[in-house]
Amino acid sequence: MRWCRRFRPPASLPARFPRRQRSILSICKMNKKIVLAALLLSLGFSSGGMAQSKQKVGNTFQGVNIYYGAGKMAATTVDINTMVATPKGVYYGVYSMPPKKNQNATLKSWSGPGTAPVLTLRSFQNVDYSLCPGIDRSLYSCRHNIFDITVSQDNDGCPWLTTTYAYSYPTTATNIGSYRGPMVRDSRCSVPVATYDVSWSPSAMQHEKVLKVVPNGGTVNATLHTYLMESSMLCDGSKFDERGAGCRYVATGTTLTVLGCDNQIVTTTAVAHPITDKELHDINVAVNTKSVGSGTISATCNFQYILEQL
Structure with missing residues (x-):
């Protein structure tokens, strides 16, 4: 309506x-x-x-689209940042971007209890710059990776959600800027905003x-x-x-x-x-x-x- x-x-x-x-x-x-x-x-x-509905915070989100900057002129590190927000807490994880399909992202840090989300790379490709708003085209190409994200937490119930974005930055160079890609939100809960x-x-x-x-x-x-x-x-x-x-x-x-x-x-x-x-x-x-x-x-x-x- x-x-x-x-x-x-x-x-x-x-x-x-x-x-x-x-x-x-x-x-x-x-x-x-x-x-x-x-x-x-x-x-x-x-x-x-x-x-409101009581659902277990344990789901696999398939086909999660992550857009990020792939370095053109220097070695680039890409971190995947995820957040899981539940009624009981807000937890953060950082992962390294996996290099190959069907590999899991390597967990670098996790602030929450229990098992951190699992991020599995399913496909990747270069895409149009319009999908990476604010990116410096001279430094980065726009890359599209598709992940499956599996979240496993205690049964805290709704509302809960995950957010994910990628952060690209030069591995060694100091004169190249960084790029934060757009954030993606996923949940099995619904919160109308009316x-x-x-x-x-x-x-x-x-x-x-x-x-x-x-x-x-x-x-x-x-x-x-x-x-x-x-x-x-x-x-x-x-x-x-x-x-x-x-x-x-x-x-x-x-x-x-x-x-x-x-x-x-x-x-x-x-x-x-x-x-x-x-x-x-x-x-x-x-x-x-x-x-x-x-x-x-x-x-x-x-x-x-x-x-x-x-």
């Missing part, structure tokens, strides 16, 4: 913000898209919509935020936080209970796009938090007040979240 919600910034925004900045926020859900805005910052959001949202505040739903700065003749910096919400309440990934497990599950499928600001004196960047934190992202704001003087300025910065339905 497809449905949309609209959010309008509150009518009580300070008068110095032009009416055109009080834009309507549209949120359409299959996957869920959320747009957050701030005046001086705005947030937007999109989602797809937690089904009741999830993103907020500037941990205590209430807030898609718009006003940030006031005092010019100092230089650059003024501030850090804001975003929070995952479920049914309009904080979704705290640091809690190791059923609700916290759902929060961590959804957080792994949360993508933030920084859409920019309508005034060039304001710049923003985002830093993701671990899924075991209360916060989703730090939003770092820098305002260049060198030419502002004693006057007033206004800017709207927009951020879009997409919550992926797995």
Whole structure:
């Protein structure tokens, strides 16, 4: 089912913000898209919509697609990074990329209890660069490997999932950059995201935020936080209970796009938090007040979240 919600910034925004900045926020859900805005910052959001079922955390995922950078000019090390998130814990493993088909990846480290996941290489090929976003084409070719991943953990029940990505870096050279491939999520559990949202505040739903700065003749910096919400309440990934497990599950499928600001004196960047934190992202704001003087300025910065339905 497809449905949309609209959010309008509150009518009580300070008068110095032009009416055109009080834009309507549209949120359409299959996957869920959320747009957050701030005046001086705005947030937007999109989602797809937690089904609970007790399943053993022991499954083989066949045909898992891993895209990574294969070095062109120097010896390259490729590590496969996997995470297993269950209601009771979050565990991490690092593996060496196997060189031949039907070989298992060599385990380098595993933070969890019990047996680490087993990664078996089934096939590989070079593919189009479009499948390796952000890769340096002069240094790496885009490689596609297909794995079977077998996870065996205690019967912690749903929701649980695995995430996997490859990290390529030069084995010996120091003047060649690294490349992190796209992340893949797999699970036998379903967590609909319809009741999830993103907020500037941990205590209430807030898609718009006003940030006031005092010019100092230089650059003024501030850090804001975003929070995952479920049914309009904080979704705290640091809690190791059923609700916290759902929060961590959804957080792994949360993508933030920084859409920019309508005034060039304001710049923003985002830093993701671990899924075991209360916060989703730090939003770092820098305002260049060198030419502002004693006057007033206004800017709207927009951020879009997409919550992926797995």
